[in-house]
Amino acid sequence: MQNLLDVFGFLSVLLRGLTLSFQSLLLGGIAFRALVWSRIRTESQFQLLPPMISLIRVAALGLTATQLASVSMSSAILMDTTSFRLRDIAGANFFIAGVVSTVCALLLIIFVTADRDFPTISSLLVLAILLCSVVTSHAWARVDHRLLSAGFTLIHYLAAGIWIGALPFLLIALRHSQTLLLSSAIARTFSSMAASSVAVVLLAGGALTFLYMDSPSALYGTSWGAMLGAKIWLVGGILCIGALNFSIVRNLGTDAGKGLRWLRWLVEAEIGIGFTAIVAAASLGSQPPAIDLPNGRVTAHDLVQRFTPRFPRLSTPALGELSKSDELLLKQEAENQGVASAYIPGTPALRPSTPGDIAWSEYNHHWAGIVVLCVGLLAFASQSGKAEWAKHWPLLFLALAVFLFIRADAENWPLGPNGFWESFRVADVLQHRFFTFLVLGFAILEWRVKNGRNAAWWAPYVFPAVCALGGAVLLTHSHSVTNVKEATLIDLSHIPIAVLAVFAGWARWLEVRAHPVSVRLFSWIWPLCFVAIGTTLMLYREA
Amino acid sequence: MIQTSNFAMKRRLTGAVVLALCATVAWAHAILVTSSPEANSIVAGPKIDITLRFNVRVDSTRSLVRLLSADGTTRTIPLLPERVSNVIAATATDVKPGKYKLAWQVLASDGHITRGEVPFSAK
Numbered sequence: 001m002q003n004l005l006d007v008f009g010f011l012s013v014l015l016r017g018l019t020l021s022f023q024s025l026l027l028g029g030i031a032f033r034a035l036v037w038s039r040i041r042t043e044s045q046f047q048l049l050p051p052m053i054s055l056i057r058v059a060a061l062g063l064t065a066t067q068l069a070s071v072s073m074s075s076a077i078l079m080d081t082t083s084f085r086l087r088d089i090a091g092a093n094f095f096i097a098g099v100v101s102t103v104c105a106l107l108l109i110i111f112v113t114a115d116r117d118f119p120t121i122s123s124l125l126v127l128a129i130l131l132c133s134v135v136t137s138h139a140w141a142r143v144d145h146r147l148l149s150a151g152f153t154l155i156h157y158l159a160a161g162i163w164i165g166a167l168p169f170l171l172i173a174l175r176h177s178q179t180l181l182l183s184s185a186i187a188r189t190f191s192s193m194a195a196s197s198v199a200v201v202l203l204a205g206g207a208l209t210f211l212y213m214d215s216p217s218a219l220y221g222t223s224w225g226a227m228l229g230a231k232i233w234l235v236g237g238i239l240c241i242g243a244l245n246f247s248i249v250r251n252l253g254t255d256a257g258k259g260l261r262w263l264r265w266l267v268e269a270e271i272g273i274g275f276t277a278i279v280a281a282a283s284l285g286s287q288p289p290a291i292d293l294p295n296g297r298v299t300a301h302d303l304v305q306r307f308t309p310r311f312p313r314l315s316t317p318a319l320g321e322l323s324k325s326d327e328l329l330l331k332q333e334a335e336n337q338g339v340a341s342a343y344i345p346g347t348p349a350l351r352p353s354t355p356g357d358i359a360w361s362e363y364n365h366h367w368a369g370i371v372v373l374c375v376g377l378l379a380f381a382s383q384s385g386k387a388e389w390a391k392h393w394p395l396l397f398l399a400l401a402v403f404l405f406i407r408a409d410a411e412n413w414p415l416g417p418n419g420f421w422e423s424f425r426v427a428d429v430l431q432h433r434f435f436t437f438l439v440l441g442f443a444i445l446e447w448r449v450k451n452g453r454n455a456a457w458w459a460p461y462v463f464p465a466v467c468a469l470g471g472a473v474l475l476t477h478s479h480s481v482t483n484v485k486e487a488t489l490i491d492l493s494h495i496p497i498a499v500l501a502v503f504a505g506w507a508r509w510l511e512v513r514a515h516p517v518s519v520r521l522f523s524w525i526w527p528l529c530f531v532a533i534g535t536t537l538m539l540y541r542e543a
Numbered sequence: 544m545i546q547t548s549n550f551a552m553k554r555r556l557t558g559a560v561v562l563a564l565c566a567t568v569a570w571a572h573a574i575l576v577t578s579s580p581e582a583n584s585i586v587a588g589p590k591i592d593i594t595l596r597f598n599v600r601v602d603s604t605r606s607l608v609r610l611l612s613a614d615g616t617t618r619t620i621p622l623l624p625e626r627v628s629n630v631i632a633a634t635a636t637d638v639k640p641g642k643y644k645l646a647w648q649v650l651a652s653d654g655h656i657t658r659g660e661v662p663f664s665a666k
Contacts, residue, residue: 012655077656081648082607083619092605094654141572141599141653143629288572292598 013476015070017282020157021275022063023101023129026108027158028165029056030126034119036166036189037173040182048114051172056112060105063129067105071098094136101132130157138212138285149211156204160281163197164238164274166190171267180256184249187263191249198242201235211291218290221297226491227284230475233499234277237506241270265513269506276472276502283476298488306489312366312538313359319415321356358542364407365540371400373534379527382450391450394463397443405436435470442466460512464526468505474498486542493540497533504529573649573657574598580645580663588638588665593620593645595661600628600652608633611644611660628652638665 033048048056075089089095104125111118111125134140134157139149170190177183209228219225245266248259378393406414409429413420446463448454475498507525514522579594580586593608603625611617620633631649645661 074654074656078605078650081656081658082605084605089605092602092650092654093652094650097654135652136654138572138653141601141651141655143598143600146600288574288598292572292574 013286015066017279018066020278022059024161024165025059027126027161030122031162032166032169035193057109060108063105064102067098067102097132097135101129104128152204152207159197159200163194167271183260184252187249212289214291222290223488223491224287224290226495230495230499231280238273272506279472280475313362316363317356317359365537369534369537376527376530383523394443394447401436401439408432464505464508471498471501500529500533572599572655573651578661582661585664591635591638593633595631597629601649603631606649609646613642
């Protein structure tokens with residue numbers, strides 16, 4: 001149980017992100033059938049294609065798994081930390097909503113088949129799933145404007161599902177379409193549906209922001225606001241791609257084949273960034289809304305003080321200057337300030353760092369930033385075609401991996417007293433080691449791709465996929481419950497890195513997709529993102 | 544024995560640079576807005592009325608309050624029936640002079656679990 005408590009916070013957001021993604025996918029499938037497919041196909045070809053049905057079933061199965069995991073985890077923690085038994089917990093909102101959602105998802109697997117069609121039942125089941133999601137959202141716990149919040153949340157989920165969740169079905173439809181005429185008709189019909197959904201998403205999202213945010217300064221003053229900013233950037237990115245798609249669809253003419261090919265590639269990126277925005281929404285939902293945190297916010301003065309550029313720290317403090325234990329917990333810090341604290345079971349506390357800790361961390365960030373900046377610059381040079389040697393830029397990631405392995409967990413081998421194998425018993429060290437090896441792996445793979453040593457079709461996609469996925473997972477990384485100012489400042493520096501990584505990954509994806517056609521826009525965006533990430537890391541400060 | 548040193552620092556570095564998973568997220572909404580007794584206050588015993596007001600609705604039947612005394616003993620205080628959706632209330636009896644902590648755990652209406660403590664002294 002202790003191990004579960006240790007990862008409770010992270011798993012909760014991850015499961016919520018997956019739940020929202022699967023529910024959007026289910027809704028998207030049902031909506032695509034009702035609003036696009038039924039208008040395009042003739043009566044005899046009305047059924048969804050087998051890959052679409054498979055996708056709906058996979059989403060339903062995924063939702064079942066995530067709901068069961070979520071309910072089980074929360075129940076286990078409640079039973080472990082209190083004297084409640086399962087039957088005491090069974091009446092709780094989250095338990096009922098989770099079970100109902102699971103049953104509905106399982107029923108969808110039964111009702112959505114190739115040879116039978118139950119559109120009304122499917123729609124009602126998806127609606128029930130959405131309602132279950134609403135009663136486990138911010139809205140349902142509000143003291144004021146509960147029904148209004150819940151209504152806007154439902155509309156927001158509904159429109160987001162119809163837009164983002166239906167995109168994979170559009171992709172399947174385009175891939176399986178036998179004529180350019182049919183493909184064009186599908187794209188045009190979808191485009192109208194998506195445009196309406198975008199408007200509703202923005203309106204409902206704006207209304208929720210109005211209810212949950214008391215002033216614009218909350219955007220930088222709270223972690224909730226910082227995450228909202230990330231979501232706005234991501235939605236902005238999707239809208240840019242959506243605008244390109246809209247333009248392509250409106251201009252589909254004699255050269256429809258080329259246009260549709262581009263449309264498919266852009267839709268892939270739109271799906272990727274879209275589901276990242278959904279993960280960001282889950283992360284946003286893990287934070288108390290800004291309106292509930294009027295005190296202790298980051299001020300404009302704090303921002304200027306923290307983010308005024310300084311020369312990077314290039315010399316490391318001695319290992320002996322690091323603090324030895326993690327005993328000063330967040331709640332103790334709050335106690336010292338004479339305020340009540342709040343924390344989550346298993347959430348490691350953010351304790352005050354010693355000057356040695358700060359120097360160590362800043363040194364690590366700044367050198368990592370220098371390496372990432374060099375990656376971006378070399379990638380630029382390589383793209384220009386004037387520096388052949390610059391194509392070896394992936395090798396810089398090898399240096400970064402070694403640097404991380406040695407410095408990220410200073411209490412472990414080779415720097416600290418904990419042995420190599422012993423260190424793997426600590427969950428976070430295990431995660432760090434895993435991702436260090438992941439960096440190592442994709443660096444080697446990308447270097448081989450750049451040098452023509454790996455001809456596998458999938459090899460060029462590994463780097464952008466890892467980059468985009470890493471950025472998405474970093475968005476689930478947040479710190480504060482009671483709005484610790486320091487934690488918010490860290491979020492403000494790390495969230496942009498996550499968003500830039502997502503954009504870099506999908507820009508590179510599009511560049512690979514368009515190969516051998518060179519599209520300057522995409523081939524310059526991702527190195528630019530790396531330069532920005534490197535610069536952000538170099539400017540990072542903790543005091 | 545495994546030593547756990549500056550977790551936050553490690554997490555930030557790897558999370559930022561590897562752009563990957565080293566996350567621990569506060570999955571919570573319930574924040575203690577006001578409490579009686581107030582944090583670090585001195586109240587008169589032996590009977591103490593406890594009121595904890597949160598920013599969100601809480602499920603009082605699945606929440607709890609414990610009284611932790613300085614000598615390490617713990618007792619669960621039965622909660623009073625819910626009157627206000629975001630408040631839990633209880634009455635602690637036989638509270639002797641000394642330092643205490645009110646350890647609370649609430650289940651918010653949206654299904655999120657939050658815990659916290661309110662230190663106070665009884666005279």
